[in-house]
Amino acid sequence: MPKQVDIVAQKQAIADAAIRVIGQTGLDATRLRDVAAAAGVTTGAVTHYFDGKDEVLIAALEELVRRILDPDIWRRPQGLSLRDALIALCGELLPLDDETRGEWRVWLAFWSRAIHTPRLAEIHRGYYVRITDALSETLIAHGGLEPARANLIADAIVAAVAGVGVRATVEPDQWPAARQRRTLAALITPLLPDPQS
Numbered sequence: 001m002p003k004q005v006d007i008v009a010q011k012q013a014i015a016d017a018a019i020r021v022i023g024q025t026g027l028d029a030t031r032l033r034d035v036a037a038a039a040g041v042t043t044g045a046v047t048h049y050f051d052g053k054d055e056v057l058i059a060a061l062e063e064l065v066r067r068i069l070d071p072d073i074w075r076r077p078q079g080l081s082l083r084d085a086l087i088a089l090c091g092e093l094l095p096l097d098d099e100t101r102g103e104w105r106v107w108l109a110f111w112s113r114a115i116h117t118p119r120l121a122e123i124h125r126g127y128y129v130r131i132t133d134a135l136s137e138t139l140i141a142h143g144g145l146e147p148a149r150a151n152l153i154a155d156a157i158v159a160a161v162a163g164v165g166v167r168a169t170v171e172p173d174q175w176p177a178a179r180q181r182r183t184l185a186a187l188i189t190p191l192l193p194d195p196q197s
Contacts, residue, residue: 011049011059014039018060023102027057027109054113058123061110064103065127068093069134082143083192086135087185090161094184095168096177104169132158143192153191160187 017039022030035056036043050056080088095101114120132154139150164184168175 014046015059015063018056019106023105060106091181091184093161094165094180101169104165156191157188
C-alpha cells in the first residue's frame with residue numbers, strides 16, 4: 001500500500017525550510033534542491049507542490065504571515081494596558097535574534113522581487129492588508145477606537161515595525177534587541193490609547 005502523504009504538512013515543511021534557507025543564503029543564492037534538503041524531501045517533491053522559486057517564496061511568506069496572524073500572538077496579556085500589550089506584542093515581530101533576522105531577510109527578498117513583479121506586488125499588498133486589519137480590529141475591540149482612527153494607527157504601527165525591522169536586519173550589530181524595542185516604543189507610544197484604557 002502506498003505511503004499516505006499529508007499534503008498540507010508537506011507544503012508547510014517546505015515553506016519552513018524555504019524560510020531557513022532564504023534567510024541564511026538570500027533568495028538569489030537559494031536553490032530548490034537546498035530547500036528540498038532542508039525540508040528532508042526530494043527536489044521532485046518541491047517542484048511537485050511549487051512551480052519555481054517565486055512560488056516557494058510566496059509559500060514562505062504565507063507561512064510568516066500565518067505566524068504573525070496567529071490568534072495566540074494577539075491575545076492581550078493579563079494586567080497590561082492595551083498600549084503596553086501592543087508595544088510588547090509588536091516588539092516580538094522585530095528581528096531580535098538570528099532566527100527572526102532570517103525571517104526578515106525573507107520579507108526583504110520578497111519586497112525586492114515585488115517591486116518589479118506586479119503579481120508579487122499584489123500579494124504583498126494583500127499581506128499588509130491582512131496584518132493591518134488584524135491590528136485595527138484589536139484597536140477597535142480593545143481600545144474603543146473609531147474604525148478610521150484605528151486604521152490610521154494600525155498603518156502607523158506597521159510602518160514603525162517595518163522601519164525598525166529593516167534597520168535591524170541590515171545593521172544587526174548597531175540594532176540589538178533592546179534598541180529595537182526602545183525605538184519601537186518611542187515611535188508607537190504617542191499613537192496608542194491612554195494606558196488607562
